[in-house]
Amino acid sequence: MWTRDECAKYYLCVDKEVYEFRCSEGLLFDVSRQKCVAAQNVFNCDLSTETIIPKPLLEQAGCANETHLGCADGPCVPAEYFCDGSSDCNDSSDEGWCDVSYDPNAAAPCEPGQCELPNCFCSRNGTETPGRLVTSQTPQMITLTFSGPVNHENWDIYSKHLFTERRNPNGCPIKATFFVSHSYTNYRHVQKLWNDGHEIAINSITRREPEEWWSKNATVEDWFDEMVGQANIINRFSRVRMEDFRGLRAPFLSVGWNRQFLMMQEFGFVYDSSVVSPLVNPPYWPYTLDYKMPHRCAGDNQYCPTRSYAGLWEMVINPLVHGKETCATLDQCPTKPAREEVYNILMNNFKRHYLTNRAPFGIHLDSTWLKSSEEYLMEFKQFIDEVLKLPDVYFVTNRQVIEWIKRPTPVLQLKNFYPWLCPNRRLTDFEVACPKPTTCKLPSKILAHDRYMITCTECPKTYPWIRNEFGVE
Structure with a gap:
C-alpha cells in the first residue's frame, strides 16, 4: 500500500542486492524522475506499476462505418477522436500510443494557395515574408x-x-508582452502594465513541477484549469478585460501536444508562444496552425501539436546563438554569459533577423533574469537604445505582430498603422490601477500555509487557486 508517508521510501538495486533508502525530511521520491524532490512537487505517490496502454486496432477492427476506427478492445469510434488529446476508448488506446511523429489525423503540409491572409498564414519552409514585402519595406519587429x-x-x-x-x-512608447503566473504576483502592478498598453498574457496558475508534466500528463481539463483559471484571476484582481487575453505560454516551454491546443481553440485563445524551433537561417516567421508546422520541435519537453487548428497562431521562438550553443532564452543558455557578452549576443542575433528576412526577433526572459545582474541590465538597455536609432525597428507586443502579419504594411506607412498607434485608452475609474493597493493575508488549505496577495480590489476569503480562482472557498 503506497501512502503519502511511504512515498519517501525507495529501493536501489546494486549487484543483485536490494537496498532500502528514505528521502530526507520534506522530500518525497518521484517515480518519474527517479530522485527525491520537494514534497509539493510530487504527484505520483499512488503509482506502483507502469500502465501499459495497448495499441488500437484501427482499420483492422473492420468498423461498419468507414469514418470510424477500432479501439484495442474492439469498439469503434470516429476517426477524428484518435490522438485529439482526450480519451474516448474505454482502454485509452485512442490516445496512449500517439506521439508527435504518428497521428492518423495529422495536419497536411502547407498549401500557400489555400492559406490566405488575414485568417491563415504559412509558407513551405516557414521563412517567407508575409505579403511578399521586400526586406527594405518590412519593419524589424x-x-x-x-x-x-x-x-x-x-x-x-x-x-x-x-x-x-x-x-x-x-x-509611441515601446511595448512588451507579460506571460503572468499566479504565485507571488502583485496584481496592482499587472493592472498598471495593462493600463500602460503592455500585453497581458497567461503563464498558468501553479507553474507546477516536474516540467514534463505539462507536455506528457496534463489533460485538456488541466490546461483549462491552469490557463483559463489564471485569466479569471487576472480579470478579477487586476481588472484586465477578458477580451484582451489573446495568448499563453506553457510553463518551462513544455508544449502540451494536442491537448493544449484543443483547449486553446475551444476557449478562444488566439496564439501560443511556447514552441522552440531549430536554428535556421533565415529564421522562421510566426504561422497559423491550419497546416503542419514547418519545422520540428527543438526544445526540452516539447510535445508539439500534430493536428490542424484553423486560425490559431504560433508565435514561434527562434533560438539565440551564443558561441557554439543555442538557447531558447538568455536565461536558459548552458554557459552563463559574461557581462560584455549580453550586448553582443543580442546584437548578433538581431542582425541575423534584420539582415535577412526580418522575421520578428524575440527576446524571451524569465521575469527575474535581469534582476540577477546589474551589468546584464545595463547591457540590455544599451542594446535597446542602439537598435531604436534605426528607422524601421519597432518594439511591439505579440498581439501587434499578429495584427501586422494579417495586414502587412510597408515601413513608410507605419505611422498610420492603427494597431501600432497609441491613442489615449478609455478606461473606467474601476479599471485604473490604484496608488495604494491592499495587501491581503490569505489562508490556503491546498498550500497548507498563508499567502500574501496585493490587489486594488477587495481581498478574497482564501488564496485563489485551481478550481477556486476567486478565493471564495
Missing part, C-alpha cells in the same frame, strides 16, 4: 516577453529602467 510573476523583484526594472521614455519610430 522585436518582441520583449517576460514569463512568471510580476512583483517587487522585477517592478523597478520594468517601471524605472525599461519602459520609461523609449519610443518607437512612430512616436
Whole structure:
C-alpha cells in the first residue's frame, strides 16, 4: 500500500542486492524522475506499476462505418477522436500510443494557395515574408516577453529602467508582452502594465513541477484549469478585460501536444508562444496552425501539436546563438554569459533577423533574469537604445505582430498603422490601477500555509487557486 508517508521510501538495486533508502525530511521520491524532490512537487505517490496502454486496432477492427476506427478492445469510434488529446476508448488506446511523429489525423503540409491572409498564414519552409514585402519595406519587429510573476523583484526594472521614455519610430512608447503566473504576483502592478498598453498574457496558475508534466500528463481539463483559471484571476484582481487575453505560454516551454491546443481553440485563445524551433537561417516567421508546422520541435519537453487548428497562431521562438550553443532564452543558455557578452549576443542575433528576412526577433526572459545582474541590465538597455536609432525597428507586443502579419504594411506607412498607434485608452475609474493597493493575508488549505496577495480590489476569503480562482472557498 503506497501512502503519502511511504512515498519517501525507495529501493536501489546494486549487484543483485536490494537496498532500502528514505528521502530526507520534506522530500518525497518521484517515480518519474527517479530522485527525491520537494514534497509539493510530487504527484505520483499512488503509482506502483507502469500502465501499459495497448495499441488500437484501427482499420483492422473492420468498423461498419468507414469514418470510424477500432479501439484495442474492439469498439469503434470516429476517426477524428484518435490522438485529439482526450480519451474516448474505454482502454485509452485512442490516445496512449500517439506521439508527435504518428497521428492518423495529422495536419497536411502547407498549401500557400489555400492559406490566405488575414485568417491563415504559412509558407513551405516557414521563412517567407508575409505579403511578399521586400526586406527594405518590412519593419524589424522585436518582441520583449517576460514569463512568471510580476512583483517587487522585477517592478523597478520594468517601471524605472525599461519602459520609461523609449519610443518607437512612430512616436509611441515601446511595448512588451507579460506571460503572468499566479504565485507571488502583485496584481496592482499587472493592472498598471495593462493600463500602460503592455500585453497581458497567461503563464498558468501553479507553474507546477516536474516540467514534463505539462507536455506528457496534463489533460485538456488541466490546461483549462491552469490557463483559463489564471485569466479569471487576472480579470478579477487586476481588472484586465477578458477580451484582451489573446495568448499563453506553457510553463518551462513544455508544449502540451494536442491537448493544449484543443483547449486553446475551444476557449478562444488566439496564439501560443511556447514552441522552440531549430536554428535556421533565415529564421522562421510566426504561422497559423491550419497546416503542419514547418519545422520540428527543438526544445526540452516539447510535445508539439500534430493536428490542424484553423486560425490559431504560433508565435514561434527562434533560438539565440551564443558561441557554439543555442538557447531558447538568455536565461536558459548552458554557459552563463559574461557581462560584455549580453550586448553582443543580442546584437548578433538581431542582425541575423534584420539582415535577412526580418522575421520578428524575440527576446524571451524569465521575469527575474535581469534582476540577477546589474551589468546584464545595463547591457540590455544599451542594446535597446542602439537598435531604436534605426528607422524601421519597432518594439511591439505579440498581439501587434499578429495584427501586422494579417495586414502587412510597408515601413513608410507605419505611422498610420492603427494597431501600432497609441491613442489615449478609455478606461473606467474601476479599471485604473490604484496608488495604494491592499495587501491581503490569505489562508490556503491546498498550500497548507498563508499567502500574501496585493490587489486594488477587495481581498478574497482564501488564496485563489485551481478550481477556486476567486478565493471564495
